[in-house]
Amino acid sequence: MLFLQLVLLVVLLPDGDSEDDFQGPVSFRIILTTSFYNPSWTQNQGSAWLDDLQTHGWDNKTGAFIYLQPWSKGNFSNEELTEVEKLFYTYSIRSPSAYHNHISQWQLELRPEVWLSTGPSPGPGRLLLVCHISGFYPKPVWVMWMRGEQEQQGTQRGDVLPHVDGTWYLQVSLDVKAREAAGLSCLVRHSSLGGQDIILYWEKPHSMGLVFLVVIVPLVLLAGLTLWLWKCW
Secondary structure (H helix, E strand, O other), X not given: OHHHHHHHXXXXXXXXXXXXXXXXXXXXXXXXXXEEEEOOXXXXXXXXXXXXXXXXXXXXXOOEEEEOOOOOOOOOOHHHHHHHHHHHXXXXXXXXXXXXXXXXXXXXXXXXXXXXXXXXXXXXXXXXXXXXXXXXXXOOOEEEEEEOOXXXXXXXXXXXXXXXXXXXXXXXXXXXXXXXXXXXXXXXEOHHHOOOOEEEEOOOOOOHHHHHHHHHHHHHHHHHHHHHHHHHO
C-alpha cells in the first residue's frame, strides 16, 4: 500500500519547479472503503486527498480515476495514468475479496427479535395469530406454532424477506378458534441462539370490564376509606 501511495503521489500532485512550492508538510491520503453488507454483496469507494482538498474520486465499476482538479493528472501521459489505474483497481478488488471470501467463516450471526400480534379476523369467533421474527442472520430459520410439544399443522409460513441491513424478516400465522387460542406458543429456532429456542406464549387480551374491576374499583374503595377516616378524625 505504501508503494501505491508513493506512485500516486508522484503521478497526481501538481508540478513543482523549486523547493518553495510547498511551505510546509503536505498530507496526501488515499482512502479505500469496502463495505461488507452480507456474504454475497460488497461495495468499494475510493478517493484521494491533498490535506483537506479532494483531488480524485474513483469509479469502482470501471476502475477509472475521476480528476477533480485541473492539475490532478500531473504531467504524465494517458497511457501511464492507465497503468496506475489498473494497479489501484487490482489492489482494491483483490484484497477485499480475500476477506470477503472468508466472511462465512467468521460466523457472523444475529439473534432474531420475536413478537406476537393478531391479523385481520378470518371470520366470526376466529383469530389469526401472527408470529413476527425480525433482524436475524443467516437466513435459515425454523418457526412453528405449538400447543405444548405438538406442532400445529395449520401454521402458515410467509416469505423470508430482506431488510436493507442484510438481515431477514418472517411472519408465521395460525388461524384458530378464539376459544382455543389459549395455550398456543410460537417456537423459533436459529443458529444464533446456541440451541436455546425462543418460545412466546399467546395471552388472551384483557377485556375492558376486567381492567375496570382491577383498576377502578380499588381506587373507589380507597377514596371511600380515606373520606371515612377523615370524617372520623
